[in-house]
Amino acid sequence: MTNSTWLKSADNRVKLLIFAFTILLLPFVALSFFTFPTTDDYCHTLTVNDMGYWAYQKHYWLTWSGRYIGTLISATQPLTYGSYFGYKVAPAILLLIYVHAFITFAKALSANKLPTWQTALLAFLMLFVFIAEMPSVAGYIYWYTGYYYTVADISTLYLLAYFFRHYPAITAQNIIVLSLGLILLIGMNEYTLVWLVILCGSLFFFKSIIDKKLHFKFLVLSLVALVFGVLSVTAPGNAARAESGLYPTPLKYNLLFSLKSSFTWEFHNLSKMAPALCVLTLVLIPIACILYTSRKPGEFGFFFVHPAFSLLVFAIALYLSYFPSYWSIAEPPNLRGQCVINFWTLIGWTFNVFVIIFWLLEKERIRPILSLGVLSWVVAFYFFSLYLSNFNYRSAWSDLLTGRAARYNKEMIARTELVLSTKEQQVTVPKLKNMPYTILNVTPDWDPAWASVEVNNGCAEWYFKKKFFYK
Structure with missing residues (x-):
């Protein structure tokens, strides 16, 4: 009874969530200080040292990649400055920024209408599910060369938060900021590129259809995304990498193989994430209902879209995340790339839950569900058991406590x-x-x-x- 009373206090719930964040991140932050440069970190360091920072960008643009911002990031290898410590502090900093990014995203998504503990809970659960579903924690968090994936996802959270905050009355200044964000993010990796191009184009198309008028501000965003997306995809380095001897399979550029394999891998990956996403949905439903019932005129306009449109865009973007990889090299995306895809799957799933609940409430198909009641203990038990059984969490504690990492x-x-x-x-x-x-x-x-x-x-x-x- 005492425990139940203690949990009813909003301040105590905030304290509990701070403790939860600490426990969640503690092993990963601690392990950061045992990392070391690995594999391609040495190649990028050597190339920057030999060619210089800007000549390095030109070299990779012509011979390996169209990631015009990604190469800027990978060229900042701490080893180019003779620092090994940089590889140890960078993951810890990124993890802490990730927490702030998810909280910022949760605040913007909810228009600051939720109590502090509920905003923190939303951010915590999203981060929890994301880490649990990472196919490669090492490649995504601790490998410096892979940071053009990690930084892209963190920056995406801030960009989306900015968009949600200003959506009710987007100004020309907002469009300029959003356009600059798109240019930076699209140049980081191919997966972020695919999602942002599709989302910007869909926003302009469906918004114009629904309102029966052209939204020129959203047209600008879609054109910016498309132009820089094409610029990145058509870079000489992408063609050079695809044609190199690294991928000598005859299945490259095989349309039937690419279509089939992309669907198979999409279904496999989504089904793997489904249990955690479905339980997360139980938490999202009452949050969505609270936001709907507390909204003011003009608020949450981004949620008032027909679920069929939203789900269609989500499915297409998810599918096309896999297709370019199978088409160009006849292989699934690398593990770091799959982390980015999982990130977008989480964001897209969360957004669609809100869209569906808003639509159901608007059509009076359901009554607002403002609390999970006893079911909240079932949800808590699931996530606790997932924490104990998940490989990423177990291996992190094992690597730390056994001294293996040290x-x-x-x-x-x-x-x-x-x-x-x-x-x-x-x-x-x-x-x-x-x-x-x-x-x-x-x-x-x-x-x-x-x-x-x-x-x-x-x-x-x-x-x-x-x-x-x-x-």
Whole structure:
């Protein structure tokens, strides 16, 4: 009875959520300080050192990628400044910014109408589900070269929050800010590009159809997204990478294979996330009802769209997230890319739940459900059990508490000192004995710390200018 009374206090709920955020992030922040540059980090460092910062951008634009902002990020490798500590502090900073981004997004989505504890709960659960469903925590949070995926998602939350806050009366100044945000985000990675181009185009098209007039401000956004999307996709580097010997499969550019495989992988990935998303929906429903019943005229206009339109855009954007990868290299998106797709799946799912509830309430198909009641304990039990059983959370605590991550860090320091102190061009390096899954992409095929996905051991060998042998 005492516990029930304690939980009724809004202040106590806020304290509980602060504690929950702390427990959620503690192992991941702590593990940040045991990270080390890996694989392609060395390649990017070497290229920047050899060519210079801006020549590096031109080189990758012509030979590897159209990510005109992504290459700006990957070129800021701390190792170019001789810093190993930068790789340890960067993940911790990104994680803390992620919390702020989700809270900012939750505030904007709810127009600040929810009590503090409920806003924090929404942000917490979204972050919780996202981390639980990451196919590669190492590649998304701890690999510096992959930050043009991570930074894109964080920035997307801020951009969407800005859009939601100003939606009732978007000015020319807002369009300029949103356009600049689109230009930056579209240049970070292909998956963010696909979603933003589709969303901007759909916003203009359906808004104009519904209101029976052309919305020129949204037309500007859709044209900006389309122009810079085309600019990125048609970059010489994308064609060069697709045509390289790295992907010699005859299934490249096979339309039937790409269509079928994209659908199969979309269904597989969505079904994997479905349990957590469905339970999250139980929490979203009363929040949506509270927002609907407390709204003022003109508020939450972005939710007043027919669910058929919203779900159609969501399904198309999700499908097209997979298609370019199968079409160009006949493979599913890399694990970091799938993290971005999962991020958009979470955002799209959440948005559509609100749209559907608003539509049902507007049509008087359901009565407002303002509380989960006893069901809230079922939801709490599910997320608690998910926390205990989920691989990402279990491995994070295991890597930290067993000392595996700390020992790995010591191994890498010793390895680096050995290579730097060896004058010969060939070095025998001890094999890794400690491989923390949370901060390292573990693979049995090559050394996961110094190997390159493209050329075995290439990046670290090129950087240190020595040939490695493992014992």
